[in-house]
Amino acid sequence: MIQGNVQRGSASSKIEIRGLSKVYNGRNGETIALQNTDLSIMENEFVCVVGPSGCGKTTLLNIIGGLEEATSGSVKVDGVEVKGPGKERGVVFQQYALFPWKTVLKNIEFGLKLRGLNKQERLERAEHYLELVGLKDFAHAYPKELSGGMKQRVAIARAYAVEPEVLLMDEPFGALDAQTRAQLQEELLKTWQKEKKTCFFITHDVEEAVILAQRVIIMSARPGRIKEIIDVDIPYPRDQSTKLDERFVRIKNEIWSKVYQEYLEVSK
Incomplete structure (x- = not known):
């Protein structure tokens, strides 16, 4: 388990996020979507991001993808600062957009x-x-x-x-039924193991995050920050039977309890 914002920084990092903040200005004043976020993602790593609605998950993905500009801080892919969309980054949204x-x-x-x-x-x-x-x-x-x-x-x-070298996925299975979702989780893992992309995957489903990811990033309630990062020390290949594993249940419950605390903060 890794506490806090700074982790795994090294020369082999694929994505380096440093001091990232995003502020939206609207009719009701400023909304801080992200605040002083630091994160390192390794080459070929699969990370999932969970947290309450409005915690900045999609904003973070959009900035990595070059679809939005940060208010401050930087995102670098292979040491090159992101200034807009690039062919080394592919995006999959919940809406199919075919x-x-x-x-x-x-x-x-x-x-x-x-x-x-x-x-x-x-x-x-x-x-x-x-x-x-x-x-x-x-x-x-x-x-x-x-x-x-x-x-x-x-x-x-x-x-x-x-x-692309980096695949950014924003709740791609969120609108699907449970059986189809489970099938696509397994297919995605098989494809990732063959293709070895760096995957940044947003989900509201803690169980989905644990079955897919090597690390699960827990975002705090707004303003969005990285509250904690949990290592998922379960070997691949994984399938639906993995969900019965004692380690899986333990990690899922640990993450869910932390995410639920953030949901409680939002509802106050």
């Missing part, structure tokens, strides 16, 4: 076309990642013909296809 008029294959090829890959390269790479997420037989289907879980697999395949 083009309804394009087939599954063409949805995945879209980002590859923007990268300048030729037709044959686009096809080969799109087919590879479709197979990786188990949708090879649906290459020529349209999004309206897919279930929610299948659409999310397409979104994940599309993010992987452009081969």
